[in-house]
Amino acid sequence: MTSAPPPILKLENVSKSFPTPRGPAMVLKSVSLAVYPGEFIVIMGPSGSGKTTFLNLAALLDRPTSGTVHFNGQDVSALNAQEMLTLRKYRIGMVFQRFCLLSHRTVIENVLFRFRYLDVRRDQALKFAQQALEEMSLVPHAKQPARLLSGGEMQRVAIARAVASPPDLLLVDEPTGNLDKESTAGVMHCFQNLNRRGITILLATHNPALLKYCTRSLTCRDGSLIDTPLTE
């Protein structure tokens, strides 16, 4: 008998509130979730429902107001800022809606930027970056400044940057919000390929069309996270 692998990310009764002039605003209310290796989870929900706040907690960019977050079995609340930072930079990849590329730099330089704060030798970083570009079919654009790319290409550069140093968990926030239908499909296929390669993905979106690419879906509404069954 084999036991199920431990979850990469586990949140237990996590709440998050932000101070406002009218008192604290509760954005996440007692959320519990376990993300297992190899999953491709899509979190659906309208703007302001708490998706990004949830992703920030998962990315260890923020601490919950209450509840516990475990990453790879480690209680994150017990870690200091430096330990959280180390965990984040080596284990977590992030992709953003507006790509967050350094527009003056070339495509390869943008992908190499993933290693800016990692202890990786330059030649090794270059090898990983080229592999990531190949995977995203961006090799012909490697020396092009990032600002000259199309939206879909920019998002693929952002994905290449996130996975150039393979993460345990890839967090993706509205990746297709700025893309047309064709680019959306291209970008989502990239995520699907990465998931098949074993990368666990947590993707937040308000676009229901992306559900067909995932293995599990959740809905974020009024600060709560509800499991939603996938329909064919």
Add this chain to the structure above:
Amino acid sequence: MRLKALIDDIGEGLRAQPGRAGLSFASLSLGMAALVSLLAILGGVRQKTQLMISELGVNVFGLIQPPDTSRRTENSLLSRRHTDYLAANLIGASVTGIRFENGVAAGLPDGAILAAIDENLFQVRPWQIVNGRAFDTAVLRNRERYAIVSTALAQVMNLSVGSDIRLRNLTFRIIGTADIEAGALDTRDTQNAVTPGNLILMIPWSIPSYWSSTVVPETRRLDTIFIKASAPASFSALIHRAEALMLQPDYAVAGLSWITPQSLVERLMHYQRLIMLAGGAIILLCLILGGLTVTSLLLTGVQTRVPEIGLRRALGASPTDIGLLFMCEALLITLSATLAGTCGAWVLLKIILAWSSLPIHLGPDVVTIPLLAGLILGIAFSYWPARAAARISPSEALRNE
């Protein structure tokens, strides 16, 4: 890789606002060039002070009577009786007196000076006999027709130890050549009586006069008396004692000016203070304005680069990394402006030095002090923006993305 990445990162920030970065660079360069010029001038004045003191001699002070003595009575003129009087009353001090005459009348070349000296001169003044010997008591007593020539005059007149020189109708034998430092003390205040140039021929004061006579026998009249303390500790006491002696009714002298190392330093310190205050205020203003443009550049950078800060934090940058990034940008501007300003001013001052005799000294402090100032400016004026950037919460920064 770290260094290259840091350089790329700094370039990123500066490329975003080339106009502002250029303005900061230009204003700081100007400020630094002005600072270098000020330091070079102050260094020059300081060097001039040291030269003046060394030219006067260590623990030496002088009493000078300006040359307009024609209407004075015998008793009110500086003369040999004063050297005898001071030597007798200032125990442990060496006293010497000199009279200068225009050498042209005696047959010396234009600009040369004929000096009547005693046996103590080379013990008191920092002039060095380089060849031959100085006068001794016997030379003075026997009224030997000997002469000592400065090396500069010896070169001009092709003289050496053993040569003869004819002054009016008398022949003098050169028994020594002496090195005489001159130039630093040639000021209107000292009436050129401390070191009247370096073309000097010295003869014993006791040779019978053969030039025009005034109320005081020419052999006894003096232009300057120099006194040297035997020990530095007794120097100021010696000056006060000499002042008191020269106030005695029988020895009081009209229009006497006292040249002490203190008076020389004070005179130059006055100019130094003026230059420092006026120049320093302008330079400080320039540097503060330059520094403020750097702060403004960085603050705008922090505002416009919030998403980039968020990305860096997401990729593993610590708040210190973010703060240092902005501080390094500021340091790049201030240090490169320092370098440009220093090089520009250095070249300009070298050209000025080649064409004029302004007191300019290009020492190592002319480079190190601006570099230090650039470093301090860079850190001080980037501290606030760097702190603001480091304090941006990564989740907030990415929300702005």
